[in-house]
Amino acid sequence: MDRPSAAGGRAPARAEPSPSRTLPRSRTVTVRLDRRALRGWHIRLLDQLGQRPDHRIRVAWVDHAGGLPPNAELLFRLEATIHGLPRPGLATAAEPVALASYEASPAGEELRSSGAQDLVLDLSSAPAEPGSAPAWRLDYDGMPGEAGLLAALFAHGAPVAALRGPDGKPVALGRLGAESHTVMLAAFEGYLARTITLILAALDGAASTELPDGAGAPLQPATAYDLGGLGARRRAAGGLARQIARRLYALCFHGPHWRVGWRRIVGPDLIDLRRHPEGGWQVLPDDGRRFYADPFAIARDGAVTLFVEEFDYRRGKGVIAAVGFGETGPRGRPEPVLELETHLSYPFVFEADGQVWMIPESHASGTIDLYRATDFPRGWVHEAVLLDGVVAGDATLLQHGGRWWMFATVRAGGGSYSDTLHLWHAPHFRGPWTPHRHNPVLIDIGSARAAGPIVARDGGLIRPVQDCREGYGAALGLARILRLDEEAYAQRVETRLRPGAAWPGTRLHMLSAAGGFEFIDGSHRARTRLLG
Structure with a gap:
């Protein structure tokens, strides 16, 4: 059923993409991924990017002990079993061999920008390194990556997903939603699917860079986290792990x-x-x-x-x-x-x-x-x-x-x-x-x-x-x-x-x-x- 918009039946005007952020049509996109945190949504995104004749897709691997806490996978498996959810899905862990058909960027090569027609899309959990090439990075309510998304879901909000350029300003912005936050796996995979939509829109230069309801400026990523502050990262990961443990207790004991x-x-x-x-x-x-x-x-x-x-x-x-x-x-x-x-x-x-x-x-x-x-x-x-x-x-x-x-x-x-x-x-x-x-x-x-x-x-x-x-x-x-x-x-x-x-x-x-x-x-x- 079609629903009227919040503005009394008229869809709010979408902000035009900034000309300075619209990419040229023919380009190489290097997707930076954590070898130990590859998931189904990365594979789907790469598959959709690979179908575009104007994109040359490369994969750059990093090894970083980040991403979701270890007990997140146990939560997902248990919820899938209890609620009969299909697996594998967008949140399911995958092996790097699944992307063997994509050209691998030699170690360190993605750090050297070769011109305006190249882009690094950094979806890893690794912090930005000094001297690295300009990259787009993903955060949810200002918290980086998948851990940020899951933390935002535990906060029971409608997180703002931001894909940001090297200057920290958004090249794509969207407030994501889910039918229910009761089953964390279903909500998480729903948000990941819409994140793919957001990234593809950004690559087309068609994404909005402002929220349509006039809400305040989106949160900026925490400086300590983004610059590699080890203490901040450990505290954030520990807090999320405790939230997951409480959810596991509720599922497994009651x-x-x-x-x-x-x-x-x-x-x-x-x-x-x-x-x-x-x-x-x-x-x-x-x-x-x-x-x-x-x-x-x-x-x-x-x-x-x-x-x-x-x-x-x-x-x-x-x-x-x-x-x-x-x-x-x-x-x-x-x-x-x-x-x-x-x-x-x-x-x-x-x-x-x-x-x-x-x-x-x-x-x-x-x-x-x-x-x-x-x-x-x-x-x-x-x-x-x-x-x-x-x-x-x-x-x-x-x-x-x-x-x-x-x-x-x-x-x-x-x-x-x-x-x-x-x-x-x-x-x-x-x-x-x-x-x-x-x-x-x-x-x-x-x-x-x-x-x-x-x-x-x-x-x-x-x-x-x-x-x-x-x-x-x-x-x-x-x-x-x-x-x-x-x-x-x-x-x-x-x-x-x-x-x-x-x-x-x-x-x-x-x-x-x-x-x-x-x-x-x-x-x-x-x-x-x-x-x-």
């Missing part, structure tokens, strides 16, 4: 906490009931230092084994764990059975060709991988890469119509991990997998993403789906598959289940059943124990 619910099936199951059972659910216990989610059960040799994602708050990474179930419930606690360098979740387990297989989600790897059990349930070996070069979530297999089908939500070019359903089909679960000719077959945040294995019922197929219209994993949908073949796919959501008296909390996320047991998961607010 935040949303995922949990798995289970019950013995007596009478109809959840798919037949289309509501929570009268007796409610029992909760798989945890120690508060970790949570369990994504339950997948399999019945084999007369026993039921439950596989879950186990997320340890202290490590900030998920592994796959398993626990056996007896007549009265779990036999002990889940124990890790599969761990990789990347985060793992959604352990889709199935039996075929007389063996047990698993396809865990690990979208950070850009692959969908198949594992085989060698010592069920603990021993697993990597068997094959089913799909490569795809950022996919919650891969789920189904044997139907004489073929194998794979369902997964795909994130291509950014956006949500949960709204775009792709299908593949194959003669065997090992492949080769052929993409459906109409991919994506569904774009719907309310029913695209899988919420567990597909179930045959009364001659039809019921597909549990995540309804994320009110946030990741907010509700569980039951969708009937109406058509599934190489020409088309169609489904109809018949039921939407939410948390309630039988499952208190804020989210209902997954459904799985095997051997007379039924499992769900979701979150509630609880006191967790990150450190103790």
Whole structure:
């Protein structure tokens, strides 16, 4: 919806860029980056700059122990997990190899200005060095770099972003905003995206150098910080680290906490009931230092084994764990059975060709991988890469119509991990997998993403789906598959289940059943124990 401006419906006039700050069209831009603090937004900015034929882009690396405090990454990972935010994103740490295609400026060369058509855009956290080439530098409310932005967000303001020339005067100015400051990662990435807009506008000579509402002059960077005052920098970093620690405490000790619910099936199951059972659910216990989610059960040799994602708050990474179930419930606690360098979740387990297989989600790897059990349930070996070069979530297999089908939500070019359903089909679960000719077959945040294995019922197929219209994993949908073949796919959501008296909390996320047991998961607010 279009909103009128604060000036009674008329947009305030934007200040014309100063002619002295408008750059000539053909130029070399050297972007100065901290090798140890490279993030996704730097890569996106360089990619957009590299698409401009009038720009020659070079990268100059510095090694500087600055940037965000170390606990900032833990905060971001935890918020992403709790709120289901997509990663990697603009704030995600990246490796310098991601910019290998850009010409590297020899050490020190960026310090020598070669004329009016050259520019140094300094996005590092290193202080300006005596004798360095004139450069544009970024600050938020006068505080330099990303640490300044995060500190401004903790101050609950609408920070003024300034890109300043060598004389300290702005070449681009903007008051940034966010829909919410409740989730720091979402706000931080929103501001980084708009910072890219500000920088590109400055390079085009189209940016405003004044605030449109007549507010006072923007803050100047603190002199001690800008000139390399070590004490000032340490105090600023220490203050931000303490603010992050307080936010971590609030999240980890009094935040949303995922949990798995289970019950013995007596009478109809959840798919037949289309509501929570009268007796409610029992909760798989945890120690508060970790949570369990994504339950997948399999019945084999007369026993039921439950596989879950186990997320340890202290490590900030998920592994796959398993626990056996007896007549009265779990036999002990889940124990890790599969761990990789990347985060793992959604352990889709199935039996075929007389063996047990698993396809865990690990979208950070850009692959969908198949594992085989060698010592069920603990021993697993990597068997094959089913799909490569795809950022996919919650891969789920189904044997139907004489073929194998794979369902997964795909994130291509950014956006949500949960709204775009792709299908593949194959003669065997090992492949080769052929993409459906109409991919994506569904774009719907309310029913695209899988919420567990597909179930045959009364001659039809019921597909549990995540309804994320009110946030990741907010509700569980039951969708009937109406058509599934190489020409088309169609489904109809018949039921939407939410948390309630039988499952208190804020989210209902997954459904799985095997051997007379039924499992769900979701979150509630609880006191967790990150450190103790």
